[in-house]
Amino acid sequence: MRIAIAGGTGTVGRHIVAAAQDRGHEVVVLARSTGADVITGTGLDDALAKADAVIDASNATTLSASKARAFFETATGNLLAAEQRADVGHHVALSIVGIDDIDASYYAGKLAQERAVAAGSVPYTIARAAQFHEFAGQLLASMGGPVAVMPRTLMRPVAAREVGAHLVAVAEGAPAGRATDLVGPRDEVLADLARRQLAHDGVHRRVLEVRLPGRYGAGLASGSLRGTDDRIEGRITFDEWLRSDDHRR
Numbered sequence: 001m002r003i004a005i006a007g008g009t010g011t012v013g014r015h016i017v018a019a020a021q022d023r024g025h026e027v028v029v030l031a032r033s034t035g036a037d038v039i040t041g042t043g044l045d046d047a048l049a050k051a052d053a054v055i056d057a058s059n060a061t062t063l064s065a066s067k068a069r070a071f072f073e074t075a076t077g078n079l080l081a082a083e084q085r086a087d088v089g090h091h092v093a094l095s096i097v098g099i100d101d102i103d104a105s106y107y108a109g110k111l112a113q114e115r116a117v118a119a120g121s122v123p124y125t126i127a128r129a130a131q132f133h134e135f136a137g138q139l140l141a142s143m144g145g146p147v148a149v150m151p152r153t154l155m156r157p158v159a160a161r162e163v164g165a166h167l168v169a170v171a172e173g174a175p176a177g178r179a180t181d182l183v184g185p186r187d188e189v190l191a192d193l194a195r196r197q198l199a200h201d202g203v204h205r206r207v208l209e210v211r212l213p214g215r216y217g218a219g220l221a222s223g224s225l226r227g228t229d230d231r232i233e234g235r236i237t238f239d240e241w242l243r244s245d246d247h248r249r
């Protein structure tokens, strides 16, 4: 198959690209750095020519609900329009497990993305994954200073490598509307992951856990991000991932 991967240079995108290549697919990467912009639409028609499927793992880093909605709605609208012109048969959107009752902050954008995909006319599968093992490091990197403040978050993180393989398997199948949720093998708490990562890396930094106010904070602390019993579980634990090349890379 020819699979176009939006966000194919990102944290999970690189793993989707590697998994698709391992499976023998022809891969096209859509990212601003490769000349394809899902927000302006630049380069999408060229990139999607003859594509059989598109996997959307593009991302904007924001905690603003309006900015997140604007990014994911615009990106989805531009991708679906280009997919229709190119007669692409399957749009796979990567979303996040357990966010239905957390229509706030960044997750408001992901729910808007899911609605836009479902309302579009390209056959689709929405594949939800839990937070990646890489997530604690993404947050640590976004904060400077000797103290890292982490929102109280109950989660069940999964290796981005396993998410990549899962998404390629979803793209190979028929459009299904929704895929089974993918979560990791163990329940974890975000602040603990950050502390374990800092200790493993030999970095002296304090991690302070705070309960965020409002619907967003309540949602993070509720355990809903861990998903329900109807889920696929990845095998790589956070501590195994810490010791792996995926973390060192």
Ligand SMILES: NC(=O)c1ccc[n+]([C@@H]2O[C@H](COP(=O)([O-])OP(=O)(O)OC[C@H]3O[C@@H](n4cnc5c(N)ncnc54)[C@H](OP(=O)(O)O)[C@@H]3O)[C@@H](O)[C@H]2O)c1
Pocket: 006, 007, 008, 009, 010, 011, 012, 013, 030, 031, 032, 033, 034, 036, 037, 038, 039, 040, 056, 057, 058, 059, 060, 061, 094, 095, 096, 097, 110, 129, 130, 131, 132, 133, 134, 135, 138
């Ligand atoms: N992080 C998690 O724990 C987690 C868990 C579950 C699901 N997800 C979902 O996974 C997806 C990817 O997350 P990530 O953490 O891997 O993202 P990331 O590391 O921030 O990577 C973002 C990717 O999007 C591309 N991108 C950004 N703006 C773009 C634009 N205007 N046009 C084209 N490409 C653009 C970036 O490339 P350029 O900068 O070159 O454009 C990059 O390849 C998101 O949809 C997120 O909601 C994340």
